[in-house]
Amino acid sequence: MLKTVAISQVLQRIRFENSWWLNNETDEHFRKMPHRAYFNPFYTVATNLQVHRCVVLMGPRRVGKTVLLYHFVQHLIQNGYSPKRILFITVENPIYNQIGLEQLFLHGIEAAGTPHETDGWYIIFDEIQYLKDWDVHLKSLMESYRNSRFIVSGSAAAALQFKSRESGAGRFTDFMLPPLTFFEFIQMQQLQHLVQKTLLPWGKNEVNFYSSYDIQAFNSLFLAYMNFGGYPEAIFSEAVRNNPERFIRNDVVDKVLLRDLPSLYGIQNVQELNALFTSIAYNSANEFSLETLSTQAGTPKNTLKKYLEYLEAAFLIKTVKRIDQSGKRFQRKNFFKIYLTNPSLRAALFSPVDATDEAIGNLTETTIFAQWMHRFNFTPYYARWSNGEVDMVGISEKNLQPAWALEIKWSDRYAEKPAELKSLVKFCKENNLSQALVTTITIQKVVQYEGIEITFIPAAAYAYTVGANTMTN
Numbered sequence: 001m002l003k004t005v006a007i008s009q010v011l012q013r014i015r016f017e018n019s020w021w022l023n024n025e026t027d028e029h030f031r032k033m034p035h036r037a038y039f040n041p042f043y044t045v046a047t048n049l050q051v052h053r054c055v056v057l058m059g060p061r062r063v064g065k066t067v068l069l070y071h072f073v074q075h076l077i078q079n080g081y082s083p084k085r086i087l088f089i090t091v092e093n094p095i096y097n098q099i100g101l102e103q104l105f106l107h108g109i110e111a112a113g114t115p116h117e118t119d120g121w122y123i124i125f126d127e128i129q130y131l132k133d134w135d136v137h138l139k140s141l142m143e144s145y146r147n148s149r150f151i152v153s154g155s156a157a158a159a160l161q162f163k164s165r166e167s168g169a170g171r172f173t174d175f176m177l178p179p180l181t182f183f184e185f186i187q188m189q190q191l192q193h194l195v196q197k198t199l200l201p202w203g204k205n206e207v208n209f210y211s212s213y214d215i216q217a218f219n220s221l222f223l224a225y226m227n228f229g230g231y232p233e234a235i236f237s238e239a240v241r242n243n244p245e246r247f248i249r250n251d252v253v254d255k256v257l258l259r260d261l262p263s264l265y266g267i268q269n270v271q272e273l274n275a276l277f278t279s280i281a282y283n284s285a286n287e288f289s290l291e292t293l294s295t296q297a298g299t300p301k302n303t304l305k306k307y308l309e310y311l312e313a314a315f316l317i318k319t320v321k322r323i324d325q326s327g328k329r330f331q332r333k334n335f336f337k338i339y340l341t342n343p344s345l346r347a348a349l350f351s352p353v354d355a356t357d358e359a360i361g362n363l364t365e366t367t368i369f370a371q372w373m374h375r376f377n378f379t380p381y382y383a384r385w386s387n388g389e390v391d392m393v394g395i396s397e398k399n400l401q402p403a404w405a406l407e408i409k410w411s412d413r414y415a416e417k418p419a420e421l422k423s424l425v426k427f428c429k430e431n432n433l434s435q436a437l438v439t440t441i442t443i444q445k446v447v448q449y450e451g452i453e454i455t456f457i458p459a460a461a462y463a464y465t466v467g468a469n470t471m472t473n
Contacts, residue, residue: 005095007107008115013095014111020073021112030070034188036232037471039071042253044463045175046072046122046151054142057153059177060315060341061252064232065153068177069124073152076122084112091134092127101137103126114204121148139171164367167469179230179313179342180462182369183467187423188235194197194218200455202421202435207382210468211461215442219355226353226363230342230370253277253316261310272299276307280317281349283360284340286370287322287384291334309353315341318373320442323393325385325404327431337382338370355410364410364459365391368439371466388423402431406458407438415440415456418449425446428452437462 046055086110093385136441200209210216228234228244240247311317320337343366383390407424414455439459
């Protein structure tokens, strides 16, 4: 007869996970780690007790969700909250198998030495996604213990978001933690001294813009960010930087493709999914079509469409829709671009790039799109027609017309030869845009060409600016 885990062992494990009950602080390992720029917004949401909701912290693997939760615990304690009213349980630990959420909570308050005192708790369930029917149990907990706050997290963003929206309408608040922006990459290493803030004239307004005192050093950091900078641990671990294939591929890519997605969606042909993602990663920033992908992979279009939805829900890729030269969207979505959500995924799967690598252009475009993906209320487009293309277009919410255009280059040539930007100029004229942006390697200048004011900005400075304005506005 199989033995069950003794309650005493469960209580001992809970006490071990909640060391602040004894010493009033979290483990030094977490305390000394720098905060993500997302910490303050998360803390505000998680401590807003006026709204009776559970906070669902989701995001891809290795972006720092657990560290953020420990920072949250430490901040609660520093702000005077009782350490013995903060419960942290890592649900995926095998010792908790077959124990429901409510029973875990009750074990937790018993382990804290406060049995039957169920009010005024912050209860954190980390890595919850593989607990069957977690959303149903969580709703029940919230209704039963209305004077306590529940926070859950998980790496399977796709499943969490689906469950949250399906079962938690009006009860759950989603909070997405993406990979690092280039802005956070610089901030976490305390390299802000390389950056200077200015104002960039844009139309009738001025927008915050950041450039560098040393563009060569800044570009070196930009390349480092492309190769391993999406994940906090990589910044502070030389072993990870020297072997991103092992760290990022194993922990971020393989576990999602081989374990998370198959188990969540019942995918049978894992090799097919893996081959599709590998092809997308190698060709990030290229245009795709379901027809072409289907022919190349020998996979039905309906299956491919589901795979793309799964990969996007897992926050590995982002599909971007196409418009024509007049800014009109296509009714049939035959063509689209696909970007990795973080450029270091490509370096991990294949090899790191340098400034002269043939893939640097596509990877620069991927990197800049990755910064914009942190603006969850913004939808980027690209424009393409028979003999022209513009890399990124912003559509006005007021009139659904193009509001701005960006051409992403890893070259200084166009700053000296703006006549070569024929597609960009044509698009601007067609859509009555008087300004446009073009990225470079090192040059920053403004050029008037055929009635269009073209602002040239180093790609690294532009990427930093998008991240900084996203996190600070």
